Amino acid sequence: MGLTLDSYISILCVIMILFPSVCYSQDDYVPSRATYYGSPECYGTPTGACGYKEYGSTINGGEVTGGSYKLFKNGTGCGACYQVRCKYSPHCSEEGTKVVVTDHGEGDNTDFILSARAYNKLARPGQEKILFSYGVVDVEYKRISCQYPGYNLMFKVHEHSNYPQYLALIAIYQAGVSEITAVELWQEDCQEWRGMRRAYGAVWDMPNPPEGAINLRFQVSGSKWIQLKALIPSEWKVGATYNTAIQLD
Structure with missing residues (x-):
């Protein structure tokens, strides 16, 4: 017994509904x-x-x-x-x-x-x-997505830092799926952002960092910039962590 046109349409609809979920399970x-x-x-x-x-x-x-x-x-x-x-x-x-x-x-x-x-x-x-x-x-x-309930994103002054000549930072408790692709510090006397170098791994560093409380901004996944005013105090300490009060998605 042959299938009617309505039957063909019903089968096609079922296939169209199921196919995306099958692809997802295979490609996930x-x-x-x-x-x-x-x-x-x-x-x-x-x-x-x-x-x-x-x-x-x-x-x-x-x-x-x-x-x-x-x-x-x-x-x-x-x-x-x-x-x-x-x-x-x-x-x-x-x-x-x-x-x-x-x-x-x-x-x-x-x-x-x-x-x-x-x-x-x-x-x-x-x-x-x-x-x-x-x-x-x-x-x-x-x-x-990374999840750290109770923790915001923090920047830690890395152990290799040497106040005030050399500053190295590392982001910890980085939630979500975003990646930090650049970090910059505000140079007040030059009125410009200075890029930190990726020293290795997740460590960003800069010789002769700006004096005073430091404004920091970082780039997320190559596009969005997030700016943090006076995140690092003027008398920063090696090993100290500074809370951004934000969390990435």
Whole structure:
């Protein structure tokens, strides 16, 4: 018995409704591989290429990762969050783990070198030792929004700074999916913005920074500028953190 015209139209409508969701489920995650590294307490490392120091070892409960070159992005990818889950094994959990990029590193064709705590979350309960024995696992991942409830975006005076001759800053508790692509300080005597240099990772620096309270602005994902008046006090201190009172989307 043949299909009527109305039946064809009904089937076509169903296909059109379902097709976007099928495409989304296939394209949402990116296939890759992941391994892990050892560290005391199974946390991240305080010597990571992003320059986060101790913040980088404990942020997100120590569930952090060293990202490959394409995720590290010469430091722009520092602080980005990803959902990572392993595949093709009955020992893998369905949800996987949420990690923050705090370092740069690659293993055997891997995009992620996870802290032991993060790698542990890839496994089903009771299956962790088996997954660790693999050393490297196939995974899929996607970029997700970072969430730090109770924290605003802050700029920390990096440990390499030397008051008042040399100022280095690093952004911490950077939520959302935005990336900081440029940082500038206002030079009052010249009436102009001076660009800070990306020293390495997520660290921005400037020799002979402006005197007095410092106005700062930063560029988000290559377009939007956010300006912060007198964010850094005139007598800034190494290791101090200064609250922007904002949070990125």
